Amino acid sequence: MDDFNTYEYAVEQKGEGRWLVYKILMVTAYVLYAAIYFLIIFKLKIIPLGALIPFTLWIIVHFTWRYVKPDYVYSIEKGIMTFSVSYTPKKKTKKVAFRLSQAEAIAPASDLKDKISGFEPQKSYSALPRAEDPDAYAAIFRDDMGKRSVLYFSATAQALKLIKHYKSDTVIRSTTY
Numbered sequence: 001m002d003d004f005n006t007y008e009y010a011v012e013q014k015g016e017g018r019w020l021v022y023k024i025l026m027v028t029a030y031v032l033y034a035a036i037y038f039l040i041i042f043k044l045k046i047i048p049l050g051a052l053i054p055f056t057l058w059i060i061v062h063f064t065w066r067y068v069k070p071d072y073v074y075s076i077e078k079g080i081m082t083f084s085v086s087y088t089p090k091k092k093t094k095k096v097a098f099r100l101s102q103a104e105a106i107a108p109a110s111d112l113k114d115k116i117s118g119f120e121p122q123k124s125y126s127a128l129p130r131a132e133d134p135d136a137y138a139a140i141f142r143d144d145m146g147k148r149s150v151l152y153f154s155a156t157a158q159a160l161k162l163i164k165h166y167k168s169d170t171v172i173r174s175t176t177y
Helices: 018-043 047-068 113-119 157-166
Strands: 006-012 071-077 080-088 091-099 105-108 123-127 136-142 148-154
Touching (some): 006 148, 018 047, 047 080, 071 123, 091 136, 091 148
Parallel strands (some): 123 148
Antiparallel strands (some): 080 091, 136 148
16 A cells, blocks of 8 residues: 555553543552452461462453553544554554545644534544643544544644645644654
8 A cells, every 4th residue: 555545643542631540540449459358368367368469460450451541543544534442452443434525624623622612513532642732633524423523633744744635624733743
C-alpha cells in the first residue's frame, strides 16, 4: 500500500484525571487483596499458604492493570478514519469509523468549541492522551446510524496532510509531532 493513503497513530492514555483515580483504586485493591488473604490464612493458621500471595497477586495484576492504561489508535485508510481502543497489544476494539469527506468540520478543538456545542453531539469519542493536549483536533461527523458525533484526537503533521487530502477545508496548524 502507498504510505500516502494509509496512516495509523497510537497513543497511551496518560495517568491524569479519572485515569489516575482508577490506577490509585486498582493499587488499593491489590493491597487490600494481599492484606485480606494474609489475615484469612493467619486466622486459619495455615501460614504456609502465604507463599501463594505473590503468585496470585501477579495473576490479578497481569489480567487487570491493562484496563487502567488503554491505548488509543486512530487510522486513516482510503479516506476512512477509524478510532479504536486497545487494552492489549494484539486486540483493538473499533469504536467508530467515518468517511473524512463527509465530516462536517475538522479543525483544532479550541476553534470548534462553539460549533460543537451548537451541533449537540449525541456521542463523543476521545483519542487524546491527556486532557490539555496542545495538538487536540476535533472532527464533527454523523456516524453510520446518523447520530451526531465528535471525535477528539491528537493530530500529527502527517495525519493532517492526509486528512487535508480527503477533506480540503480542514484547518491545519503546526503540531508537536
